[in-house]
Amino acid sequence: MVSIQHGGDVLNGSEKSPLYWTDVVNTQAGGRARMSLDDGSVLNLGSNSRIVVTKHDAAAQHTELAMGLGKMRVRVQKISQPNGKFEVRTPIGVAGVIGTDFYLAYANGQMTVLVFAGRVKACNLVGECVEVGAGEMSTTSSVDFGGRPTPAVPAPPAAINEATSSTSLDTAVEINQREAATLGIVTHASDAHLGKSPAAKGAPVYSGDLLSTGPGGALAALVGSLAVKLQGDSTARIYRASYGAVVELDRGGIEYKTPGQPQGVVIVASDVRITPASGAPASGRITLPVPCNLKVQSRTGQLYVLEGSKSRVIQSGGTLNFFQDYYFVSNRQGISPDSEAYHREQHWACGVGSGTDFAFLNSPGNTNSGSGTSVPEPSSLDLLCIGFLALVGLKLKRLLAWTETKANS
Secondary structure, X not given: XXXXXXXXXXXXXXXXOOOOOOOEEEEOOOOOEEEEOOOOOEXXXXXXXXXXXXXXXXXXXXXXXXXXXXXXXXXXXXOXXXXXXXXXXXXXXXXXXOOOEEEEEEEOOEEEEEEEEXXXXXXXXXXXXXXXXXXXXXXXXXXXXXXXXXXOEEOOHHHHHHHHHHOOOOOHHHHHHHXXXXXXEXXXXXXXXXXXEEOOOOOEEEOOEEEEEEEEEEEEEEEOOEEEEEOOOOEEEEEEEOXXXXXXXXXXXXXXXXXXXXXXXXXXXXXXXEEEOXXXXXXXXXXXXXXXXXXXXXXXXXXXXXXXXXXXXXXXXXEEEEEOOEEEOOOOOOOOOOOHHHHHOOEXXXXXXXXXXXXXXXXXXXXXXXXXXXXXXXXXXXXXXXXXXXXHHHHHHHHHHHHHHHHHO
């Protein structure tokens, strides 16, 4: 299903088949090929594709390819030579590599460039160009000859899935499993990680991924039309849900922005569920600086806050600070808060609160957060001290109970 045209001969492509200048590589329906160049660059060619190696000088880092049809993902070695370049030409344009990892497709008079890492310059045949950065894409069409490349825009998850799966040599089962888990894309990252790997703009986010940031870091992601941003010194997991996404905040803070239906979000912190009202745009911020203390802020739209059977409504522009009766032990292995198994994990008593209602601290601007008498919002240091004292009180209570038991035994 892969053939190599070398001079007048047509050979069946196989593992370790040599490739020379001017060779033509064709893949038929269902056929794919991975090619390693002498400079260490790797080409993944999708089905029904055709490329020609017009030039490849590894020492000078000068490579030119021509793609007449199909899809290809290219991982290019960093170009360090003064006159080095790596270009892929199609019948209507040229992709010049500035970065290291990109996808190129050409069919029916349209060229698409999608960048995974680094930067690529996409140009038409008359030299009009745009730069496409990590996580972005651009198209060039021949509807009008010499049509300009479109401005680079964030690549939607569906386009990333297509670019990845159509050029992967993984099995169909592996591809389907990965596509099913793909949830969104990183739009900004600084001092941030996805799992154990450093996060980078354009990286795909999978359902169940652990997102984390350093003290001064930030991590923003786009899930469909939902935007979330993890603040510094924070950890969270994000999962697919029938309504959009559910985010589990373990520590720190997270901001959200959603257009409403059909894209929704639920943020869960210590088993407290915070849900923006559907049907209208909503944005806000949730912070969990210490266990048992939660701050919920609505910037636009109503918020519903649910802990067990107790619920409250935060009006647009309102803020709610409260102490939970219990906090959730964060030792789960990628279990969505929407799963029944999630609630089998251990809850620890906070030792703060009435046991019958939230221990609310009212904040100005929130018309539905208590008796109507507003009190000043506590500072971060106040909240840390209160949380610490609550935990110390709980430990002391348990120690006294254990001492009493020992004395009676």
